[in-house]
Amino acid sequence: MSGTLYGIGLGPGDPELMTLKAHRLITAAQVIAYPAPDTGPSFARSIAAEFIPQNVREIPIVVPMRVDRFPAQQIYDKAALEIAQVLEGGTDVVVLCEGDPFFYGSFMYLFERLSGRFVCEVVPGVTSLTACAAQLQRxxxxxxxxxxxIPGPLSDEDIRCRIEDAQAVAIMKVGRHLPRLKALLEELGLLEQAGYVERASLPEQKVSRLADLDCETAPYFSMILIYKGDEAWTLPPSFSS
Amino acid sequence: MSGTLYGIGLGPGDPELMTLKAHRLITAAQVIAYPAPDTGPSFARSIAAEFIPQNVREIPIVVPMRVDRFPAQQIYDKAALEIAQVLEGGTDVVVLCEGDPFFYGSFMYLFERLSGRFVCEVVPGVTSLTACAAQLQRxxxxxxxxxxxIPGPLSDEDIRCRIEDAQAVAIMKVGRHLPRLKALLEELGLLEQAGYVERASLPEQKVSRLADLDCETAPYFSMILIYKGDEAWTLPPSFSS
Incomplete structure (x- = not known):
């Protein structure tokens, strides 16, 4: 019997926002794998850190942090090979994923390489989408x-037509696109209805009306939420300070 | 000191898909509130049932199950009044919510009545969106x-133009709109790329290619997921039986 490949959503960052199922599978894991940048620690691993058993075997998947963040195929080929060997030996592998594995997640690169040969179970997680809405209290x-x-890297033209057709809009992965997106929303008359959240649910999170944001750049984990019907929207008092 | 109003996302239905934070707050609760139909038990309460402490005070919010499911304002006025009295007395109230409180949730009707006067914290939950994707293994x-x-009750015309602009489409609350939506997707040439899930993560869940679905109606908690780029998509073998 081969092992099972688990893709486990850990939620947006606060370890308490992982599911009971994620917690159970991580605390019982013998082998874990997770994406890691070549520039520092793994965010996914940091969310789960307090629950990772001692003596677990760890398979970090080190992906270079280039601007477009599209993964090098060879890195996932190599990781899939290493994980396949564990699974063939009858041991489960728990892959730690920020947010939800199937919501803009890199887990799909392992999934497409391994799901045809091994039993694979995806454990959904809280996405940044609803975590940010909770923080904006809207x-x-x-x-x-x-x-x-809408992913922030899309062109102004692509974003404009999609915003026009929706009542609620989330722009993910704002990052270096912040000034451009802010200008676009001002042009569309939506700046006053836009909220901004970075690193939702982490101690260093930042929550703001987009109009009040004074920085020129944002981290990769940042989001703009727009609720078009909500013209008089302001942040609740607890966040206004 | 007034109590805090907690809106707690419980996830799609499997109790193990609630977050550690939801679990902690429910097991410590003195007062819980939850929506309930006038025709049977509360789905939200059933997800949390095994964790609800004995001797907790329960405030069911009984909403008539009319076709459009839009809440009667007076019912929420009355519930908000009862909850406000508890909060004013210094006791927290935990509101149990299916999925995520701010993702098509009825919690907003309490939130808009109470958040100006009381501290309110929303605990995000796993949405049916990613729970269904996990079950479809895509x-x-x-x-x-x-x-x-897209909510299923929208008109064909509204749905058609929105599908054209997206790579990935989720149609929520399929219910009695199933035959119409199936015909529309066939017309758009997207039937073969569509997956169907009802009651995701519950023992009675149903997972199918939409093209293979032979029933004429669906429950309220059902979803169609379309991934347009994925022309050769089939369900993985474990679901094909």
Whole structure:
């Protein structure tokens, strides 16, 4: 019997926002794998750190942090090979994933290489989408709203037409696109309805009206949420300080 | 000191998919509130049932199950009044919410009535969106995909134009709209790329290619996921039986 490949969503960053199932599988793991940048520690591993058993075998998947962040295929080929050997030996492998494995996650690169040969189970996690809405204290969607999720790196033209068709809009991966996106939303008359969250649920999180944000750049883990119907929106008092 | 209002996402249905934080707050609760239909037990309460302490005070919010499911304002007015009295007395109230409180959730009706007067914390949960993708064993979004989430009750025309602009599409609350939506997707040439999930993560869940689905109606908690780039998509073998 081969082992099972688990892709486990850890949620947005606060370890308490992982699921009971993620917690159970991590605390019982013999082998874990996780993405890691070549410039520092793994964010996914840091979320799970307090629950990782001693003497676990760790398989870091070190991906160079280039601007476009598209993975080098060879890195995933090599990681899949190492993980396959563990699975063939009958041991499960738990892959730690920020947020949800199938929501803009790099887990898909392992999944597409291994799911045909091994039993694979994906454990969904809390996405940054609803974690950011919770921090902004504003519903993401209700009733018959259409929600559109747009990656920040898309062109102004691509973003503009998608915003026009939705009631609720999330722009993910804001990063270095912040000044451009802010200008675009001002042009569309939506700046006052836009909220901004970076590193949601972590101690260093930042929550702001987009209009009040004074920085010129944002980290990769940042999001703009727009609720078009909500013209008089302001942050609740607890965040206004 | 007034109590805090907690809106707690419980995830899609499997109790193990609630977060550690939801678990902690529920097991320590003195007062819980939850939506309930007038026709049977509360789904939200059933997810949390095994963790609800004895002798907890329960405030069911009984909402008539009319076709459009839009809440009667008076019911939420009355519930908010009862909850406000508890909060004013210095006791926290934990509101149990299916999925995520701010993702098409009825929690917003309490939130809009109470968040101005009381401290409110929203604990995000796993949404049906990623829970369904996990069950279909197919990534929801990757790289620079645009995702659009569309409520099934919208008109064909509204749905058609939104599908055209996205790479990944989720149609929520399929219910009685199933035959119409299936016909629309066939017309758009997308039936073969569509997956169907009802009651994700529960023992009675159903997972299928939409093209293979032979029923004429679906429950309220059902979803169609379309990944347009994925032309040769089939369900993995474990679900094909």
């Amino acid at each position: 519903p993401l969607t209700s009733r018959t709203d259409v929600l559109t999720v | 990534p929801l979004t990757s790289r620079t995909d645009v995702l659009t989430v």
